[in-house]
Amino acid sequence: MSTGAPRVLPADSGIAEAASVLRTGGLVAFPTETVYGLGANALDARAAARIFEAKARPSFDPLITHLADTAELEKLVGVLRPAVAALAERFWPGPLTLIVDRPAAVPPIVTSGLDTMAVRVPDHEQARALIAAAGVPVAAPSANRFGQLSPTRAEHVVRGLGAAVDVVLDGGPTRCGIESTIVDARGGRPVVLRLGALPLEALEEAVGPVTVRPGSSGQPVAPGTLAAHYAPRTPLRLVSDAEPAAAGGGRRGFLAFRDRPAGTWAAVEVLSPAGDLTEAAARLFEALHELDGSGVDEILVEPVPEVGVGRAINDRLRRAAATWRPAS
Numbered sequence: 001m002s003t004g005a006p007r008v009l010p011a012d013s014g015i016a017e018a019a020s021v022l023r024t025g026g027l028v029a030f031p032t033e034t035v036y037g038l039g040a041n042a043l044d045a046r047a048a049a050r051i052f053e054a055k056a057r058p059s060f061d062p063l064i065t066h067l068a069d070t071a072e073l074e075k076l077v078g079v080l081r082p083a084v085a086a087l088a089e090r091f092w093p094g095p096l097t098l099i100v101d102r103p104a105a106v107p108p109i110v111t112s113g114l115d116t117m118a119v120r121v122p123d124h125e126q127a128r129a130l131i132a133a134a135g136v137p138v139a140a141p142s143a144n145r146f147g148q149l150s151p152t153r154a155e156h157v158v159r160g161l162g163a164a165v166d167v168v169l170d171g172g173p174t175r176c177g178i179e180s181t182i183v184d185a186r187g188g189r190p191v192v193l194r195l196g197a198l199p200l201e202a203l204e205e206a207v208g209p210v211t212v213r214p215g216s217s218g219q220p221v222a223p224g225t226l227a228a229h230y231a232p233r234t235p236l237r238l239v240s241d242a243e244p245a246a247a248g249g250g251r252r253g254f255l256a257f258r259d260r261p262a263g264t265w266a267a268v269e270v271l272s273p274a275g276d277l278t279e280a281a282a283r284l285f286e287a288l289h290e291l292d293g294s295g296v297d298e299i300l301v302e303p304v305p306e307v308g309v310g311r312a313i314n315d316r317l318r319r320a321a322a323t324w325r326p327a328s
Helices: 015-023 045-055 071-077 082-091 125-134 154-164 200-207 277-292 310-324
Strands: 007-010 028-030 037-041 064-066 096-101 116-120 167-170 181-184 191-194 236-238 252-256 267-270 298-301
Touching: 007 015, 015 028, 015 037, 015 125, 015 167, 028 125, 028 154, 037 045, 037 064, 037 125, 045 154, 071 096, 071 116, 082 096, 082 200, 154 167, 236 310, 252 277, 267 277, 277 298, 277 310, 298 310
Parallel strands: 007 167, 028 167, 064 116, 096 181, 236 298, 252 267, 252 298
Antiparallel strands: 028 037, 096 116, 181 191
């Protein structure tokens, strides 16, 4: 691991230096349209191992490999299955991760020993410029400690990982605010393994009905599918109309969708006063970071409408709450 604090560089002028760090086996946190990623050379097993060490990530949880452009996928894996090629053509660059067969050039540590690989092309100019300048595919899960809140600003990365990262490229807040949608389209009907920033409606408009299976009972075949994940350090609990939240009873915070809750709360964050789910997704992790650092004893959260990207927001909230749910 590196010693001292990471170098924080502007994302527009720090690309050459960050690319050099990647080529020499270092770790670079960089912005994408979804969240900040913790990148390493995906062709270097030793560099990939540093990701697992920095995040305290279990070795069974595979990484996502990022490419600079769609053409790089065929160069890396060879002939693509038709459905995979069609989805890449339609949605890349963008917040869609596809499951493909792992090429021999990618070491097994990147895929946690699986014969499949998760891959995407980010819809973020500086992220693609970094990957292109590095000249290698970049393995990059979210740049946070495993299981904790995803980072949507450079300061979240510095606060969460500190000296475990060599360079942090600061590109400001991320646009989407939640991770990519993960799809396995190698068989018949495409299977959504993780709900994310690309809504189901957009997928189904392009390819027809899909199967949603955002969970894993054994070894995950995609990241972000464990039952407990994306959690703040502060206990978090979901509430609903059937169980209205009541202020009081200690220092409690509240994460609301569009309307501030009645009563007196120690801290409140509203995702979108306009009721815009896209805005709510972009604000989700930032708002949770704010509540987590506010000194409250508990965070209460109301779910958002279960449509569009709201499905992915609720997915993150359920997994965060599961981290704090008492064992039965």
